[in-house]
Amino acid sequence: MTAPLETTALGKRHRSRWALRDCTLTAGEAEIVGVAGPNGAGKSTLLGLAVGLLAPTEGAVRVAGRDPRRDAGALQEVGYVAQDAPLYRPFSVGEMLEFGRATNRRWDGELALELLGGLAPRTPVVDLTPGERSQLALALALAKRPSLLLLDEPFARLDPLAGRHFLQVLMDGAAETGSTVLLATRVVADIERVCDRIVLLGEGRVRLDGPVEQLLATHRLLTGARRPLGRIRGVDEIVRERSSGRQLTLLVRTNGLPIDASWSVDEIGLEDLLLAYMAPEQLQAPPPPEPSRLRWHG
Amino acid sequence: MEFHLDQRSGLPVYLQIVQQVKEALRLGLLDVGDQLPTVREVVAELAINPNTVAKAYRELEHEGLVAATPGRGTFVTETLVDPSVEHHESLRRALLGWLVEARRMGLDEESILALISSTVREELDRRVA
Numbered sequence: 546m547t548a549p550l551e552t553t554a555l556g557k558r559h560r561s562r563w564a565l566r567d568c569t570l571t572a573g574e575a576e577i578v579g580v581a582g583p584n585g586a587g588k589s590t591l592l593g594l595a596v597g598l599l600a601p602t603e604g605a606v607r608v609a610g611r612d613p614r615r616d617a618g619a620l621q622e623v624g625y626v627a628q629d630a631p632l633y634r635p636f637s638v639g640e641m642l643e644f645g646r647a648t649n650r651r652w653d654g655e656l657a658l659e660l661l662g663g664l665a666p667r668t669p670v671v672d673l674t675p676g677e678r679s680q681l682a683l684a685l686a687l688a689k690r691p692s693l694l695l696l697d698e699p700f701a702r703l704d705p706l707a708g709r710h711f712l713q714v715l716m717d718g719a720a721e722t723g724s725t726v727l728l729a730t731r732v733v734a735d736i737e738r739v740c741d742r743i744v745l746l747g748e749g750r751v752r753l754d755g756p757v758e759q760l761l762a763t764h765r766l767l768t769g770a771r772r773p774l775g776r777i778r779g780v781d782e783i784v785r786e787r788s789s790g791r792q793l794t795l796l797v798r799t800n801g802l803p804i805d806a807s808w809s810v811d812e813i814g815l816e817d818l819l820l821a822y823m824a825p826e827q828l829q830a831p832p833p834p835e836p837s838r839l840r841w842h843g
Numbered sequence: 844m845e846f847h848l849d850q851r852s853g854l855p856v857y858l859q860i861v862q863q864v865k866e867a868l869r870l871g872l873l874d875v876g877d878q879l880p881t882v883r884e885v886v887a888e889l890a891i892n893p894n895t896v897a898k899a900y901r902e903l904e905h906e907g908l909v910a911a912t913p914g915r916g917t918f919v920t921e922t923l924v925d926p927s928v929e930h931h932e933s934l935r936r937a938l939l940g941w942l943v944e945a946r947r948m949g950l951d952e953e954s955i956l957a958l959i960s961s962t963v964r965e966e967l968d969r970r971v972a
Contacts (some may be wrong), residue, residue, distance in 0.1 A: 577892050710892055716886035720893035738848070738856065739892045758855060812853070 546568060547610035547695040548573060550680070550723035554604035557590050564590040565749045568604070572693070572725050572742075579736040580729040581819055582746035586728035589628070591746070592695045595727070596625045621650055624686030624724065626695040628701065630679050632670045639666030645685045652826045655826045656721060657688035660714050662745050676707030680714055687718035700735045715739075733816045745819055757815060764818055767795040767808035776811055779804035785821045791829060796821045844873060844880065848889055856891055860899035868908060879909060879917040946970040 550572040556566045565587035572578050572605070580588050593599040593605050597613030597620060606612070611619035617674040632641060638661070646652045661684050665678060673681065679699055686694055697716070700708045716739060719726050729738050733743075743760060745753040753760070767777070771793045775784065796813065803811050813821075846863050850854060880888075882896045903909045911917045915938040923963050945955050 575894060639937065710888040714885050716890055717883055718894060720883045720886045720896075738890065740849070741892060741894055 547574075548608070549609055549729065550832065551607045551610075552591075552594070552604065553606075555591075555594060555601055556603040556805070557594060557599055558589075558602040563749045565594070568746075568749075568751055570744055570754055572727060574692075575719075575723045575725060577719065577726045577728065577739055577741050579733070579740035579743045580746065581731070581736075581823075582741055582752075583731060583823060585748075586746040587749040588746055589697055590728065590749075591636055592625070592729055596620070596695055598625050615777060616756070616761075620687070622692040624689050624800050625692035625779065626679075626682045626686050626694075626696045626699060627636070628697045630702075632678060632682060632683035632699075634669075634671045635669050637666065637671065638664055638668050638673075641681060641685060642666065642688075645688055646815065647687050650813055651690055653688050653690050653722075654688070654828070657684045660684040660718050675702045676704070676710060679703060679707070679711050682700075683714060683718065687722055690722045691724050694722075696718070696725045696728050698727065698730055699728070700730060700732065712739060726798075733819050737815050742813070742818065745822055747823055753819070761812070761815060762817060763799050764812040764813050764815050765797055765799050765804065767797055767804065768811070769808040770772050771787075777805050778802060782816070787842050846880075846885060846889060846892070857899040857902065860885075860896065861902050863914070864899075864908070865923060866904055868919065868921075871892070871924045873919050873922075874924075875919050875922055877919045879903075881916055913968045 548571045550570075552570055555565060555568040564585075564767060568587070568591065580591060582588050589598065594601055594830075595608060595613065608619045609622045611622075613619045613623065615691060633644070636644065642654065642657055646654055661680065664673075664681065668677075670678065670681070673840065679702070683696075683699070699711060703711055712735075715726070718724070726826050728791055729741070730736050737757075740757055742756050743753065744751060767780075769790055769792070771791050774786070774793075774795075776784075777797070779793075779799055779802040780795075780797045781800040782798040783795050787794045795808075796818070844867050846860055848859060849888065852859065853957075854862075861881065864873065873879075881901065882893050885891070885896045886893045891968070898910065900909065904911060904917075907918065908921045908923075909917050910920045945958075950958070
């Protein structure tokens, strides 16, 4: 069974800067994968490589076992909704659907209509609200019944209500088509309730990759008195260390053994967990108020 | 039936669905033969991952409460309702007390049974009316 998406040591360099490097991951059938990370982390680059818009500098990407740059058949398997949901603005909703039908080998017009809900086919694209425009782009991508659906920051332009509705249509479509979904977003809260798995990118590299439940089950916050840190029973790795006064707070990856009883142990939410992996330094206690670069010559 | 989510409960979403189905089975809101909402209906309502719903339904199936019929849906096969059992013991104790009292007042077995059956009939008539 070939995976809908598989990347091996995938890298992309823009001039001297690596936008993505050493990225190895597999998305399984019908899996819903959140691709998280701050701006410039490599999310759009990863999606662009998967849809064949970008050529890898190194490594390989396979969609349903095929190279999206060389094999047009691979692109039949990919639905892609780019950041600004590009649509032909002079077209009407109905004309966009007709365009989709004419340009795709596999086309489920009935599903497209279902996902559009009450959107009238005669409405010109220009007159759609941002939410409706996203919904149309999503319906067009899902009507291909793709094995892989890629969404780049779909919530960026949507208000919370439209965002929620978008998610409902997306999940409905995913249930119907069984597509594997890659959902790239900066805002983890948007996707927390829908993801089976999270891939966290940071500065072009995979910082964390795992099933959401497992990530939550294997990370804990430990609080205790400040002390020199050696090995802690029950802990595999200290992800982040933060101290204030005499107190020490650690985010740790656990190994399933009971944790040293001298620490008080708390669960951590997904958003906080990803933030800690994203930018550990940002979460540390504020630095001393005196800026080091300025000297006082008084 | 309709599911709802408590984002702050800390309970995994699939377990929330499992619990809500069980609760409905216990309260008699779902009965044998009833169909659970389809996966698509649930995800379109709650905006959650279809795999989560499927996982919840598999769990319920594993516990023998529902059965999935391919192409048709998931149906309730077992109910958790038994409203009477938990009350039997206290009712029996009250009845024993009543019997002791009846004996003390001189009723024999035949009069006791006659009194009980006539009272049951009378109460039934009153409820029907």
